[in-house]
Amino acid sequence: MLETIRTIPIDYYVYLSTILFVIGVFGVLTRRNAIVVLMCVELMLNAVNLLLAAFSTYLSDAQGQIMVFFIMVVAAAEAAVGLGILVMIYRNTKSTDISLLDNLRN
Amino acid sequence: MAQYLFLTLAALSILAALGMVFSRNPVHSVLFLIFTFFCIAGQYILLNAQFLAVVHIIVYAGAIMVLFLFVLMLLNLNKDTEPQKSTIWRITAGIASGMLLVTLVGALRGGIQVSIPENTNDQVGLVENLGKVLFTDFVVPFEIAGILFLAAMVGAVLVGKRDLKA
Secondary structure, three states, X not given: OOHHHHHOOHHHHHHHHHHHHHHHHHHHHHOOEHHHHHHHHHHHHHHHHHHXXXXXXXXXXOHHHHHHHHHXXXXXXXXXXXXXXXXXXXXXXXXXXXXXXXXXXX | OHHHHHHHHHHHHHHHHHHHHHOOOHHHHHHHHHHXXXXXXXXXXXXXXXXXXXXXXXHHHHHHHHHHXXXXXXXXXXXXOOOOOOHHHHHHHHHHHHHHHHHHHHHHOOOOOOOOXXXXXXXXXXXHHHHHHHOOOOHXXXXXXXXXXXXXXXXXXXXXXXXXXX
């Protein structure tokens, strides 16, 4: 049996992922630069990936790690489209400040 | 040994994530996030998910973060010009995410009720096993992921074009 499984309870991984996810949420709520907000979303996705991989190893089930690959695919697609939209926004407003993007409010 | 490695990597990744959120310069944020990703790759190696660790480094550190850095340099945002949110907003965000943390930890505190099998298979994260599962049980999602990539590529090019008439 793997040394990691014997010596580290799965709870540790759950808490680590929770903390990383909450840091990502805090970043999304506080930062105003749209690029950094996208990066915080990537951090949240990674926290979930870590949890999936941990459970996959502890239960010796490969499906969790396959799911991580699919999340990576979606994250890469999201980053590409998100940054494309961001460049477009910058072209129109000359800024990446998300508080300027309130056109739908009025 | 594994425990010390885990705790070191966990502490480093949390510190780097905090550094990403709190640093004013976006380039520093990107570098802190890359460091966090390397720590997470270390966790994958600790979990014997070696293929996942390699793919993680290639995709995240090698592709996604380079894309972020590239856009950052392209838009010339590599200086501390970011306007800050008001203090009251920051305090509110801190309380909200702190409540989320307390809720999640409180819900999970009683211990995770999973029965770990007695004889676990250590080879589950190696490329041979993962490839077999990916190309037998998950063939259809795999192909759909390919279509999603194609759609994202077309979408990114279409969004990035200056005028669609040309």
